[in-house]
Amino acid sequence: MATFEQAASLAARLAVDSVKEQFSPQERLEAVQKIEEEELQYMPMPDTMRTKILGMCRENKVAAVSAVVLAVMALVIIFADKLTVYDPNAINLLERLQPPSKVHWCGTDDLGRDIFTRILYGGRVSLLVGVIPTTISMVIGIVLGMVSGYIRQLDAVIMRMADIVLAFPSIVLAMVVMYTLGATTSNIFIALSMIGWAGTARIVRSQTLSLREQEFVEAARGMGVKKWTIMFRHILPNCLPSLIVLFTLNIPDAILSEANLSFLGVGTQPPDSSWGLMVSQARTFAVSSPWMLIFPSLAILIMVLALNFLGDGLRDAVDPHMKK
Amino acid sequence: MLKYIAKRVLVTIPVLIGVVFLIFVMLSVVPGDPLTVMMGEKIKVDVIERLSETMHLNDPWYIRFVWYLRDVVLHGDFGMSYKLMRSVSSLIANAFPKTLMLAVTAAVLSWIVGIPAGIVSAVRKNSLVDHLFMGFALCGVSIPAFSVGMLLQNIFNGILPVSGFASPIHLILPAMVLGWNAAGTIARLTRSSLLEVLEDDYIRTARAKGLAPLPVILGHALKNSLLPVITMMAIQISSLLSGAVITETLFSIPGIGRLTVDAINGRDMPLLQGTVIFTTTVIIAGNLVADILYSVVDPRIRVEGGK
Numbered sequence: 001m002a003t004f005e006q007a008a009s010l011a012a013r014l015a016v017d018s019v020k021e022q023f024s025p026q027e028r029l030e031a032v033q034k035i036e037e038e039e040l041q042y043m044p045m046p047d048t049m050r051t052k053i054l055g056m057c058r059e060n061k062v063a064a065v066s067a068v069v070l071a072v073m074a075l076v077i078i079f080a081d082k083l084t085v086y087d088p089n090a091i092n093l094l095e096r097l098q099p100p101s102k103v104h105w106c107g108t109d110d111l112g113r114d115i116f117t118r119i120l121y122g123g124r125v126s127l128l129v130g131v132i133p134t135t136i137s138m139v140i141g142i143v144l145g146m147v148s149g150y151i152r153q154l155d156a157v158i159m160r161m162a163d164i165v166l167a168f169p170s171i172v173l174a175m176v177v178m179y180t181l182g183a184t185t186s187n188i189f190i191a192l193s194m195i196g197w198a199g200t201a202r203i204v205r206s207q208t209l210s211l212r213e214q215e216f217v218e219a220a221r222g223m224g225v226k227k228w229t230i231m232f233r234h235i236l237p238n239c240l241p242s243l244i245v246l247f248t249l250n251i252p253d254a255i256l257s258e259a260n261l262s263f264l265g266v267g268t269q270p271p272d273s274s275w276g277l278m279v280s281q282a283r284t285f286a287v288s289s290p291w292m293l294i295f296p297s298l299a300i301l302i303m304v305l306a307l308n309f310l311g312d313g314l315r316d317a318v319d320p321h322m323k324k
Numbered sequence: 325m326l327k328y329i330a331k332r333v334l335v336t337i338p339v340l341i342g343v344v345f346l347i348f349v350m351l352s353v354v355p356g357d358p359l360t361v362m363m364g365e366k367i368k369v370d371v372i373e374r375l376s377e378t379m380h381l382n383d384p385w386y387i388r389f390v391w392y393l394r395d396v397v398l399h400g401d402f403g404m405s406y407k408l409m410r411s412v413s414s415l416i417a418n419a420f421p422k423t424l425m426l427a428v429t430a431a432v433l434s435w436i437v438g439i440p441a442g443i444v445s446a447v448r449k450n451s452l453v454d455h456l457f458m459g460f461a462l463c464g465v466s467i468p469a470f471s472v473g474m475l476l477q478n479i480f481n482g483i484l485p486v487s488g489f490a491s492p493i494h495l496i497l498p499a500m501v502l503g504w505n506a507a508g509t510i511a512r513l514t515r516s517s518l519l520e521v522l523e524d525d526y527i528r529t530a531r532a533k534g535l536a537p538l539p540v541i542l543g544h545a546l547k548n549s550l551l552p553v554i555t556m557m558a559i560q561i562s563s564l565l566s567g568a569v570i571t572e573t574l575f576s577i578p579g580i581g582r583l584t585v586d587a588i589n590g591r592d593m594p595l596l597q598g599t600v601i602f603t604t605t606v607i608i609a610g611n612l613v614a615d616i617l618y619s620v621v622d623p624r625i626r627v628e629g630g631k
């Protein structure tokens with residue numbers, strides 16, 4: 001082998017020498033620069049999160065549109081008080097059960113409250129319920145999942161806890177928690193956080209299990225990096241893409257759960273409005289005044305559908321293997 | 325095989341005990357005196373003392389937990405309902421068949437609709453039909469069941485029975501509501517799983533040797549692609565029983581979901597404990613059966629799990 005390598009290096013040197021003789025130093029420099037420029041042009045961009053998401057927006061129009069729809073909905077909900085002249089809780093019995101018109105875009109309910117206004121304000125509950133419990137449960141799930149996957153002595157305990165939470169039908173467990181704590185909006189956050197962490201923990205654990213066997217983690221361990229530093233600086237960043245997808249797909253679940261709880265009477269309490277509660281209140285009037293049922297339902301459908309489309313798009317872009 | 329089953333069964337026991345414990349503790353800390361719930365405010369002092377004694381109400385909660393666990397495990401006895409003055413077990417035994425009928429009807433409906441829709445979508449990938457079916461499926465998982473239910477009640481008012489549980493016809497609307505969500509999940513899963521299998525080498529071989537497209541899909545690909553779908557069907561027991569809470573409340577079906585909601589509204593603790601523990605046990609059992617079935621269908625699971 002040694003002789004072959006020697007021969008190869010000799011040949012290379014000869015080739016370089018012959019080039020040197022043919023071109024002046026200035027010409028050679030220019031040639032090298034040209035090659036470098038061309039290489040830069042054709043070198044694939046490193047696959048960062050941002051390029052992946054931008055690529056998704058180009059290819060998956062539905063997901064891109066969903067993102068825009070969600071942004072508009074969020075803005076409209078946040079600036080609700082600037083967009084409507086009505087008070088969401090102002091009772092006006094003279095104008096009760098009016099069909100949609102120029103004055104009341106989505107009609108009025110049985111107490112004469114403007115439904116469009118109540119949808120805007122009720123959206124705040126949905127938005128908060130979508131984001132806050134999902135964030136809390138993801139943080140809990142990430143920490144417990146990583147600990148479970150990395151510190152094996154704690155694995156069995158944490159995973160049995162997750163098994164117990166996942167064994168319940170989620171709406172029933174949420175109902176029991178709301179019954180125990182009392183039906184207020186902040187307790188909805190607690191109930192949904194208590195339930196949501198288990199699924200995240202399972203996914204993070206399985207990713208940690210495969211990541212901890214990889215060379216870069218082994219190298220860090222070999223250099224004496226501390227456990228927690230490895231978990232949060234080396235393993236967590238590698239879980240991030242799938243966690244972003246998971247976050248997007250957990251939000252609609254939380255929104256639907258709140259709607260279900262409110263429908264069953266253990267979620268948002270009147271006179272506050274939430275989309276689920278509004279649909280629930282439409283029950284007696286659904287035949288005579290279908291707008292009471294249709295508009296809040298549409299609000300839920302559009303928001304949840306957009307989140308699901310966006311989540312699916314992100315998943316396909318970031319991690320095709322998560323499709324299962 | 326037996327070893328695998330035994331292991332799976334053993335693992336579920338601590339989970340079951342954990343479920344009972346969690347529910348018991350959560351409901352023990354609820355403020356309010358069970359006897360006032362039971363008898364009303366005008367209850368006599370000696371009656372309180374006597375009942376407290378027989379119901380072990382004076383004992384600390386962990387002692388009561390042991391009593392409760394013993395009754396449940398040995399006698400299948402969940403205690404007496406405060407409000408209905410009947411044993412919780414008999415109430416559950418009465419309600420469960422109705423829920424089961426509803427869930428099974430909805431599940432069968434979701435398979436009949438979901439699997440063919442998934443197959444067509446996979447075969448005609450990115451066609452108009454595919455987008456339509458997948459849009460329909462995604463709507464099924466994105467719209468709250470009670471919205472759909474109320475809409476259907478509205479539309480079919482006078483054509484089909486919209487509440488109660490008197491005949492099989494009463495099941496049509498609730499099963500449609502419950503089944504849409506399930507069908508959506510099944511269709512999406514069938515599609516993605518079939519798409520994955522269609523790219524495998526043995527499918528290319530089958531095509532290369534000149535088999536017609538339809539036998540390749542139905543005979544070769546479908547069999548393997550349905551493996552995850554089968555697991556999904558078992559997991560759906562959980563979502564169907566969850567969904568039954570909403571559907572039964574909306575359609576006034578006296579099933580187990582309705583019983584749970586009634587127990588919450590009536591602050592009927594033993595009934596709530598009983599229904600929640602029972603429902604969860606059914607789900608755990610369902611998942612166990614699914615695991616075992618899956619290991620029968622796909623021996624690779626058993627081997628990997630046995631390590």
